[in-house]
């Protein structure tokens with residue numbers, strides 16, 4: 035259908051995490067994106083069990099309340115699938131037309147994907163001509179578990195939203211980075227540490243070179259505090275955030291933080307070592323840290339020491355336009371890194387692939 039004059043519009047970015055849901059509305063034309071609204075709503079622990087959606091109605095209620103509070107009227111949203119439910123793979127194929135590629139993908143998909151083809155949704159994109167072989171091209175293959183798409187459909191149906199774009203956390207994070215900080219001519223590692231999980235995306239010029247889900251997150255700290263002092267999750271969470279200072283011995287708390295975070299460093303080191311094993315010459319220039327758990331005091335410094343890579347906090351909201359009257363800059367500084375994925379989603383538009 036001819037649609038020369040229809041305008042593309044930004045979608046509502048909806049990042050459904052296990053600790054909180056985040057909503058963001060932005061406006062983008064050709065200049066710096068402008069923030070229109072942003073909000074976050076906590077979820078009770080039981081909404082997700084071991085990272086899987088357990089109570090869609092609880093999550094939908096939180097989203098609906100937040101959307102009402104933010105006066106969001108649009109129904110078209112962009113959501114993203116967690117790294118755990120996604121496989122990203124780069125394959126090399128002989129240069130061919132789009133139609134030929136579609137036929138080939140249809141018949142040969144099974145050989146590239148380590149899952150049952152009936153259980154995944156697959157998308158692919160030609161990203162470049164192959165560096166190593168003339169007459170070959172690099173194709174990025176993305177397979178997402180259907181189960182996680184069904185989870186989203188359930189949530190969105192309950193809160194009356196339409197999923198217009200189903201993205202992937204890794205891409206939403208790098209999209210957020212590309213538009214705000216910008217990829218130069220060097221490799222950067224993006225690391226988002228949430229509550230239940232973390233994702234690492236080592237990217238070059240916007241394209242993922244290495245993606246990995248790492249099973250570390252803030253819940254581990256909360257749960258260790260909970261078990262150690264035999265207290266509720268809620269109390270443990272507030273102790274972690276430093277809200278019950280003096281009630282529990284500082285020495286014990288320090289020990290819990292040190293031992294948990296030492297474990298995290300081992301996991302991160304393993305991921306970076308794996309990357310260097312494959313790309314020994316391609317140095318990571320900087321690691322950008324986001325997600326709610328990047329607020330753990332000193333985490334950036336510990337990462338820098340363990341990985342021997344410069345580490346910076348990634349706050350994309352500080353690089354877009356917003357009204358200081360509407361959003362307190364101190365709040366933006368605080369919340370920005372946690373909103374990194376939702377911004378990546380809010381940058382997506384209706385009229386695009």
Ligand SMILES: Nc1ncnc2c1ncn2[C@@H]1O[C@H](COP(=O)(O)OP(=O)(O)OP(=O)(O)O)[C@@H](O)[C@H]1O
Pocket residue numbers: 050051052053054055227228229230231232251252253271274275325326327328329330331372
């Ligand atoms: N000041 C702080 N100190 C330590 N941890 C913090 C702080 N602020 C937030 N967190 C932690 O950040 C985590 C929430 O981060 P985030 O919102 O990125 O997670 P999520 O996206 O909901 O979860 P996930 O993506 O893992 O499912 C929680 O574990 C929370 O306790």
Ligand SMILES: [Mg+2]
Pocket residue numbers: 050051052228229325
């Ligand atoms: Mg998250």
